[in-house]
Amino acid sequence: MQRPLLHHLSLLLLLSSLITNAAVAAQPRQVSVGVYANEPKILLGQDGRLSGIFGELLNEIARQEDWQLLPQPCEWQQCLERTQRGEIDLLPDVAYSDSRAQVLDFHKHPALFSWSQLYSSENLHLKSILDLHGMRIAVLQGSVQEQYLQDLLDSFGLKAQLLGVQSLSQGFELVASGQADAAVANQRFGDFHAPHYRLQSSSIMFQPAQLFFATRKGQNADLLSTIDRYLQAWQNSPSSVYYQSLQRWGGERPKVLIPTAVWWGLATLALLLAIALGGALLLRRQVREKTQHLQASEQRLNTILDSVEAYIYIKDAQLRYQYANRKVCELFGLPLEQVIGKTDDQFFDLDTATNLHENDRRVLKLGERVQTEEINRSLTGETDLAFLSTKLPLRDSRGEIYALCGISTDISEHKKNLEKINQLAFYDPLTGLPNRRLLLDRLQQALAKHARGLQQGALLFIDLDNFKDLNDTLGHDMGDQLLQQVAQRLSSHVRAQDTLARLGGDEFVLMLEGLSLQPAQAVSQVEHVGNKIVAALSAPYSLLERNHSSTASVGIALFPNDRSTVDEVLKRADMAMYQAKAAGRNAMRFFDPQMQAEVSARASLEFDLRQSLAERRFILHYQPQVDAQGQLIGAEALVRWQHPTRGMVPPAEFIPLAESSGLILHLGRLILYSACEQLVAWAQDPQLKQLTLAVNVSARQFHHPDFVADVCAALAESGADPRRLELELTESQLVEDVENLISKMSQLKAQGIQLALDDFGAGYSSLNYLKRLPLDQLKIDQSFVRDLLEHPSDAAIVRTILALGDNLGLSVTAEGVETQAQYEALQRMGCRRFQGYLFAKPGPASALENWPRTPTTE
Ligand code: C2E
Ligand code: MG
Ligand code: MG
DSSP states (O other): OHHHHHHHHHHHHHHHHHHHHHHHHHSOEEEEEEEOOBTTTBEEOTTSSEEHHHHHHHHHHHHHHTEEEEEEEOOHHHHHHHHHHTSSSBEEEEEOOHHHHHHEEEOSSOSEEEEEEEEEETTOOOOSGGGGTTOEEEEETTOHHHHHHHHHHHHTTOOOEEEEESSHHHHHHHHHTTSOSEEEEEHHHHHHHHHHHTEEEEEEEEEEEEEEEEEETTSOHHHHHHHHHHHHHHHTOTTSHHHHHHHHHHOOOOSSOOOHHHHHHHHHHHHHHHHHHHHHHHHHHHHHHHHHHHHHHHHHHHHHHHHSSSEEEEEETTOOEEEEOHHHHHHHTSOHHHHTTOOGGGTBOHHHHHHHHHHHHHHHHHOOOEEEEEEEEBTTSOOEEEEEEEEEEEEOTTSOEEEEEEEEEEOHHHHHHHHHHHHHHHBOTTTOOBOHHHHHHHHHHHHHHHHTTSOEEEEEEEEETTHHHHHHHHOHHHHHHHHHHHHHHHHTTOOTTOEEEEEETTEEEEEEEEEOSSHHHHHHHHHHHHHHHHHHHHSOEEETTEEEOOOEEEEEEEEOSTTOOHHHHHHHHHHHHHHHHHTTSSOEEEOOHHHHHHHHHHHHHHHHHHHHHHHTOEEEEEEEEEETTOOEEEEEEEEEEEETTTEEEOHHHHHHHHHHHTTHHHHHHHHHHHHHHHHHHHHTOTTTTTOEEEEEOOHHHHHSTTHHHHHHHHHHHHTOOGGGEEEEEEGGGGSSOHHHHHHHHHHHHHTTOEEEEEEETSSOOOHHHHTTSOOOEEEEOHHHHHTTTTOHHHHHHHHHHHHHHHHHTOEEEEOOOOSHHHHHHHHHTTOOEEESTTTOOSBOHHHHHTOOSSOOOO
């Protein structure tokens, strides 16, 4: 039973399937088709049927295949979504894209080729994608074009406002109403509708597309393959409905059947061309913009470079000017074009150019940054400018130096000021010669150089003779003129390496360097110069259009020698100059080593003197003074120096030095005090209390303002009787300031002190004022006493002095009485007071204490 049942069941199924199939075959295939307004490709005709190219093609296929097409009107985006959901079987006019192929299936042979194109109003000419910068562009919202266009704009760096629209016609309307500048549409729609909106197609095309019927992924494969079959056949037949439809909707004729690949090639080419064109234009625009930008910044830079006060330039590796700012051009007096390519030897003299090139090469060859002072002399030698230049190497991207950039600042003014300051500090304004300061500096340098024994030098101290007289008689202006003429004459005898300076007043110094190393030769070289100078300076001068004669004395010191310090050399030359003066002026003298020895001896003596004063190594010896009967009437205090090594040193050897060094003030005070103490001691002795004690006073001591006070203080402090003190003055100290002298003497006399004039007759006291001096005594100079018996003239002088004393009421003492004959002769002449070896040599005070009442006779 089983078997017939199964058999029946299978039969039943077969039948039912046959019945079903027969029923299906009988009914047309229903195909829902998405329709939206995209004339001429797809639209819903007024009869409710599909229209447009896609519509007509599908209608024809449906007719032949007996499909029942069910148009499903929808907006584009909505159509797409419904197709994906399977609510629509076929959606015409879908551009293939990989992303769409994920959700939709496409047939193989594209139904149509299209591309996107921009349409604008007739007066806006869009030539390339670059022209879209800043434009408002209507584009189907969510469409492939929208994204594509955005990417395209981005890749060109352009900014445009994309206005999303729901339909292509809405986009065209926006353009037509001025709310958008351009609208994107597929070329088929655009070309078809543009005239209606008074729009024109631009040459901006992009995104070529293959258009298909699409269906939900995995469905309706039969529909797709059927469509492919028809399209393939039609596209191969120029008279097919396919081309008829294309022609109807867009005027397209299949004159030559172009293979798909060629179509694609052309489209791609067109796109590439558009991009290339756009790219080229973009580049050109960018170049133009960059050029403008560069031009602007170059102009800015030039303005800055031209307005600075520095000289700025660039020189290439061949040292040719590649750039020069305004200051440089002004300096050269040429426009920039004529400066460029030239080198420094075309602008500066040879020395300058060589120096500049040396500096430049350091920058170019060694890559150094050079900062240096450059003195630039123009070709004609007229202008001399000082620059502070900084030069830097310029390197290319590989680090190679290809040029240098220089910035030079004009420091001529600054240098001039420095020179002026220098001039004021180191030069004598009257003669323009170096001053003392500069001379000392140069001498110092010369000594350092010559100390190495390589050269000899000499210092010539030049002093005008009697210049003071000229100044006093003709005035300082004339004096200045003479000094200027002297400076001129001296300058003409000076070599470049020598230094001629004016120390001040009428003192000039000439320093000679580089003399022979042979002393004799050096001396004769200097002698030659010295003689020329003496001769040159003794020639008549013209002052106030009259001849004036003047001479000079020149002292010369050679250096180096063992004590060559600046001071020493100057001092020696000065001393030699004084010797020249002493020799009668208008002369030249070399510094004498003998003189040097004396100077040295004097220096060491002065040192000892100072030392001994501190150690109180000075004592007084006393020499008696007697009357005609040989009776002791007084004594003269004579200082003695107990030198630590030389024993007793007589005053003649150190008093002058004590005077010149000023030590006499200290020494004199010591003597005065100890003399007063001696008087006080004698006052205790009835034998000696009547004695006067004579104390020698040096000129410098006497003229000291404190002298009178010092004497009074010594007397007061010791308690000595002023009437026993006698001060001996020498004639030389009477010559100056007589009024002051008289006043001082009077003050001393008022104290009861006696005053004597020592060594009278040897000096040149004027009798005229001698009588005005409040003196008590004259001491006849020992030279007259010594030769009294031999020379009648000396006897005559002695007699005169004695008579003078009588007339002026002064007592007279004869000094240096050594013989009885002299003693007696003097007595016969009327002399009453005597001093000399005949009676006693100077000795310690004790000798006087033992003095006999009557003088010893031999
Ligand atoms: P003066 O004041 O004319 O002193 C006399 C000088 O003659 C002394 O030399 C004395 O020793 C020397 N004399 C005395 N009798 C004779 C003689 O018979 N024959 C010779 N040939 N000479 C005699 P002295 O002590 O060497 O002093 C020399 C000079 O030094 C003094 O000459 C005086 O001007 C100065 N002197 C001495 N002591 C002092 C002093 O304490 N103060 C100052 N300022 N000068 C002094
Ligand atoms: Mg004396
Ligand atoms: Mg004397």
